[in-house]
Amino acid sequence: MARIVMKFGGTSVGDIERIKTVARRVKAEVEAGHEVAVVVSAMSGTTNQLVAWCREADLVHDAREYDTVVASGEQVTVGLLAIALQAIGVPARSWLGWQIPFRTDDAHGRARIEGIEGAELLTRMGRGEVPVVAGFQGVSPTGRITTLGRGGSDTSAVALAAALHADRCDIYTDVDGVYTTDPRIVAKARKLDKITFEEMLEMASLGAKVLQTRSVEMAMKHGVRVQVRSTFSDAPGTLVVDEDEIMEQKLVSGIAYSRDEAKITLVRVPDHPGIAAHVFGPLAQAGVNVDMIVQNVSEDGRATDLTFTVGKADMERALAVLDGARAQIGCERVDADPNVAKVSAIGVGMRSHAGIASQMFDALARKGINIMVISTSEIKISVLVAEEYTELAVRALHAEYGLDAA
Amino acid sequence: MARIVMKFGGTSVGDIERIKTVARRVKAEVEAGHEVAVVVSAMSGTTNQLVAWCREADLVHDAREYDTVVASGEQVTVGLLAIALQAIGVPARSWLGWQIPFRTDDAHGRARIEGIEGAELLTRMGRGEVPVVAGFQGVSPTGRITTLGRGGSDTSAVALAAALHADRCDIYTDVDGVYTTDPRIVAKARKLDKITFEEMLEMASLGAKVLQTRSVEMAMKHGVRVQVRSTFSDAPGTLVVDEDEIMEQKLVSGIAYSRDEAKITLVRVPDHPGIAAHVFGPLAQAGVNVDMIVQNVSEDGRATDLTFTVGKADMERALAVLDGARAQIGCERVDADPNVAKVSAIGVGMRSHAGIASQMFDALARKGINIMVISTSEIKISVLVAEEYTELAVRALHAEYGLDAA
Numbered sequence: 001m002a003r004i005v006m007k008f009g010g011t012s013v014g015d016i017e018r019i020k021t022v023a024r025r026v027k028a029e030v031e032a033g034h035e036v037a038v039v040v041s042a043m044s045g046t047t048n049q050l051v052a053w054c055r056e057a058d059l060v061h062d063a064r065e066y067d068t069v070v071a072s073g074e075q076v077t078v079g080l081l082a083i084a085l086q087a088i089g090v091p092a093r094s095w096l097g098w099q100i101p102f103r104t105d106d107a108h109g110r111a112r113i114e115g116i117e118g119a120e121l122l123t124r125m126g127r128g129e130v131p132v133v134a135g136f137q138g139v140s141p142t143g144r145i146t147t148l149g150r151g152g153s154d155t156s157a158v159a160l161a162a163a164l165h166a167d168r169c170d171i172y173t174d175v176d177g178v179y180t181t182d183p184r185i186v187a188k189a190r191k192l193d194k195i196t197f198e199e200m201l202e203m204a205s206l207g208a209k210v211l212q213t214r215s216v217e218m219a220m221k222h223g224v225r226v227q228v229r230s231t232f233s234d235a236p237g238t239l240v241v242d243e244d245e246i247m248e249q250k251l252v253s254g255i256a257y258s259r260d261e262a263k264i265t266l267v268r269v270p271d272h273p274g275i276a277a278h279v280f281g282p283l284a285q286a287g288v289n290v291d292m293i294v295q296n297v298s299e300d301g302r303a304t305d306l307t308f309t310v311g312k313a314d315m316e317r318a319l320a321v322l323d324g325a326r327a328q329i330g331c332e333r334v335d336a337d338p339n340v341a342k343v344s345a346i347g348v349g350m351r352s353h354a355g356i357a358s359q360m361f362d363a364l365a366r367k368g369i370n371i372m373v374i375s376t377s378e379i380k381i382s383v384l385v386a387e388e389y390t391e392l393a394v395r396a397l398h399a400e401y402g403l404d405a406a
Numbered sequence: 407m408a409r410i411v412m413k414f415g416g417t418s419v420g421d422i423e424r425i426k427t428v429a430r431r432v433k434a435e436v437e438a439g440h441e442v443a444v445v446v447s448a449m450s451g452t453t454n455q456l457v458a459w460c461r462e463a464d465l466v467h468d469a470r471e472y473d474t475v476v477a478s479g480e481q482v483t484v485g486l487l488a489i490a491l492q493a494i495g496v497p498a499r500s501w502l503g504w505q506i507p508f509r510t511d512d513a514h515g516r517a518r519i520e521g522i523e524g525a526e527l528l529t530r531m532g533r534g535e536v537p538v539v540a541g542f543q544g545v546s547p548t549g550r551i552t553t554l555g556r557g558g559s560d561t562s563a564v565a566l567a568a569a570l571h572a573d574r575c576d577i578y579t580d581v582d583g584v585y586t587t588d589p590r591i592v593a594k595a596r597k598l599d600k601i602t603f604e605e606m607l608e609m610a611s612l613g614a615k616v617l618q619t620r621s622v623e624m625a626m627k628h629g630v631r632v633q634v635r636s637t638f639s640d641a642p643g644t645l646v647v648d649e650d651e652i653m654e655q656k657l658v659s660g661i662a663y664s665r666d667e668a669k670i671t672l673v674r675v676p677d678h679p680g681i682a683a684h685v686f687g688p689l690a691q692a693g694v695n696v697d698m699i700v701q702n703v704s705e706d707g708r709a710t711d712l713t714f715t716v717g718k719a720d721m722e723r724a725l726a727v728l729d730g731a732r733a734q735i736g737c738e739r740v741d742a743d744p745n746v747a748k749v750s751a752i753g754v755g756m757r758s759h760a761g762i763a764s765q766m767f768d769a770l771a772r773k774g775i776n777i778m779v780i781s782t783s784e785i786k787i788s789v790l791v792a793e794e795y796t797e798l799a800v801r802a803l804h805a806e807y808g809l810d811a812a
Contacts (some may be wrong), residue, residue, distance in 0.1 A: 016459060016462040019463060031633070050482065053486055054485070054637070055494065056422040057425060057426070057486045057489040057490045058489045058493035060490040061493075062488065064486040064487075064490055064499070065488045065489045065492075066485070067485075068481060068485035068490075068500050069481070069485035069486060069489075071481075072478040072481040075474060075477075075478040075481065076456065076478050078473050078474065079460070079471040079472070079475035080460065080463045081559040082468065082474075083467040083468060083471045083472075084463045084470055086464065087463065088475065093468075093470070093471070094474050096551075098504065099549060099550075145502075148767055151465075189534055204720070298617070370721035387683065
C-alpha cells in the first residue's frame with residue numbers, strides 16, 4: 001500500500017468523457033489498495049478564455065480579481081471529477097484552495113506556497129475517501145483566492161504530495177514520459193525510466209515542456225518522487241528521483257532545445273570596467289531576463305564585442321532599453337538576430353567526466369554547424385546556433401552521446 | 407444620499423461589453439452620491455452549461471459537488487465586474503459567498519439564508535468602495551459552497567439589502583418594470599409605478615416572470631423596497647413597496663396568466679369523509695403540488711366529481727400516483743387535460759370591495775369563455791379556462807378592470 005497524489009492536466013479533463021476516464025484511473029489505484037489524493041487543472045481552453053475576459057474587461061487589471069476569475073476553472077473540474085468518482089462507487093469530495101486551506105503569500109497571479117493543512121485530508125484518505133483538490137489555486141493571508149501562475153497545477157500536486165508525505169506524485173499528461181529528446185525531431189528518441197531532479201530541472205528550463213520548472217524545484221527540495229506518465233495509456237512513465245536512486249548514470253541523459261531565443265550583439269563596446277553594469281542594469285530593471293553572455297577578448301585593448309541572448313518575446317523591449325542607454329554604453333552598433341536556437345546536452349554524469357564539451361563541439365563542427373555562444377553549468381552544456389540548424393544539431397548530439405534507440 | 411443594492415441578472419452580464427455597461431450604471435449611482443453594493447448572476451447560459459455537465463457526469467449527483475461546480479459562474483462575473491469598475495475609476499472588489507460570509511443552512515441546491523455579515527462591507531462602502539457580491543451562493547455551516555436554487559440571485563440581493571439596511575434594492579433585468587399584464591398579449595398593458603409586496607407575490611407565483619417569488623417574500627418580511635428596472639434604459643422602473651406607500655389603490659392592479667397547468671378530474675368519487683386524504687396524501691408524498699381544487703356537490707349523496715390542477719410537468723407523475731391509489735379512492739374514472747390555463751386578477755383593493763369576482767365571471771361569460779375551476783384569495787381571483795382562450799380572457803379582464811392604457 002502506498003500513498004499517491006495523482007495529477008491530471010487540462011487535456012486529461014477536457015470533457016466529461018475524459019473526466020470519466022480519469023475517474024476510472026483513480027479507481028484502479030484505490031482498488032490496488034493505495035491511499036489516493038487527486039489534483040486537477042481546469043478543462044483545457046477554459047483558463048485561456050477566462051484570462052482573455054479579464055484582459056477584455058481591462059488590459060491592466062487587479063491581480064486579485066484576475067485570480068478570482070481564473071481559479072473558477074479548477075472549481076468546475078474538481079466538482080465534476082468528485083461526481084464522476086462517486087458515480088463509480090469511489091467516495092470522493094472536492095477541495096478548493098481556501099477549504100483545505102492551501103496557504104500562499106499574497107503575490108496574486110504568481111503566489112508562493114506557504115503551507116498546506118493536510119491533517120483532515122489524511123484522516124479522510126485513511127477512511128478510503130479520495131480528496132479531489134483544485135490545482136493552481138490557494139488562499140492568501142487575507143482570505144482572497146490566489147493562483148500560482150501558469151503550470152501551477154504541477155506545483156500544487158508536488159506540494160500536496162510533500163504535505164501528505166506521499167510515496168509518489170504521478171503527473172498524468174498527454175505524453176507517456178520524459179524522452180531523451182523531442183521525439184518529433186528524433187525518431188530514435190527513447191523514453192527514460194528514471195531521471196534525476198537536477199536533470200529534469202535543466203530539461204524543463206531548457207525547453208522540454210513535460211514538467212514545470214517550479215514543480216521540479218519543489219520536488220527536489222522536499223524529496224518527492226515524481227512520475228510523469230500518460231493519462232491515455234497504462235505504460236509506466238518516467239520517474240524523477242534523487243541521484244542516488246539511479247544506479248548507472250549515463251554521461252548525457254538528454255538533449256533539449258529551445259527556439260525561444262534571440263541574440264543581441266553590442267559591436268565595439270569600450271573595454272573598461274563597469275560597462276557590463278551599464279548594459280545589464282537597465283535590462284534587469286525593465287524585467288528582461290538575459291541568459292547566455294559572451295564577451296570577446298579585445299584585440300586592441302580599447303573595444304570589444306558583447307553578445308548575449310534574451311527571450312524572443314523580449315527582444316524588441318531589450319533593444320528599446322539599450323537604445324535609451326546608448327550614450328552611457330558607447331558602443332558602435334547594436335545587432336539583433338531572432339533566428340537562433342539553443343541546443344543543450346544534459347546529464348549529471350558530466351560532473352565527473354571531462355571531454356563531454358569538446359565531444360559536443362566536434363560533433364557540431366563535423367556537421368558544419370557554427371557555434372555562436374556557449375554556456376555551461378555542472379550538468380549541462382548549451383550552445384547557440386542558427387535556428388535552421390536546430391534539428392540537425394539535436395540529431396547529431398543525440399547520436400553522438402549514444403542516446404539513439406537500437 | 408441613499409444606500410442601494412443593485413442586482414444584475416445573467417443577460418445583463420452576458421458578455422464583456424454588457425459588463426462594461428453595468429459598470430457605467432453603477433458608476434452613475436456612485437457619482438450621484440449613493441453608497442452602492444452590487445449583486446450579479448452568472449453570464450447567461452453559463453449556469454445551464456454547468457448543470458448539464460453535472461448531469462453528464464452522473465444523472466443523480468452529490469448536491470454539494472453540484473453547488474461547487476455551479477457557483478463558479480458567479481465567481482467569474484464578480485471578478486470581471488470588479489475589474490470593469492476599477493477600469494473606470496470606481497474602487498471595487500469582488501466578494502464570494504464564503505468570503506462575506508453569506509451563511510446558509512446545508513440544504514445544498516436550495517439553501518436557506520441564515521445570516522449575512524454586513525459590517526466589513528458597510529465599512530468599505532462608507533469609504534466609497536463598491537462590493538461586488540456573487541449572487542445565488544452562500545456557505546454552509548461546514549464550509550462548503552451552497553446555492554440558493556434557481557433565480558436565487560434576486561433573493562441574494564434582497565437579503566443583502568436587508569442586512570445592509572439599504573434604502574432600496576434595484577433589480578435590473580431585461581424588462582423595464584412590472585406591467586399590468588404581459589405586453590406581448592395586451593398591447594395596452596401599462597407599466598406600474600408602484601405595486602405592493604402582496605400583489606407582486608401573487609403575480610410572481612401566478613406566472614409573471616419578473617421577480618422570484620422567494621425574493622418577494624424576503625423583501626416583504628424585511629421591508630426592503632425593491633425596484634424592478636431595465637439594464638438597458640434609464641427609465642424609472644416599478645417600485646415594490648408596502649401597501650401604505652401607495653396612496654390610491656386600484657381595485658385590480660394586474661392580470662396574470664399561466665399555461666403551466668394541467669387539470670385532473672376524478673369522476674364519481676364516493677362522497678364520504680376522508681376521501682380527500684386518500685387522493686391528496688399520496689400526491690403530496692410524491693412531491694406533486696396541487697393548486698386549485700373544486701368538488702361538486704354530490705347529486706345523489708353517494709358520488710361526486712373532484713377536480714384539481716397540478717403543474718403541467720407533474721401531470722404524468724400525478725396520474726401514476728392516482729393509478730396506484732385507485733383501489734382506495736374508488737372513483738369511476740380519472741380524466742386529465744393539459745390544455746388549460748389559469749388567468750388571475752390581482753389587487754389589494756379587492757379586500758375592501760365586493761363584486762370584483764362577479765364582474766370577472768360576467769366579463770368572461772360575455773366572451774363565451776367557460777370557467778372550469780375558480781379559486782380565490784384575499785387579493786386575487788383565479789379561473790381555469792381552456793388554453794385556447796388565454797389571450798382572449800386576459801384582454802377581456804384587462805379592459806374590464808380599467809387597466810388599458812389610454
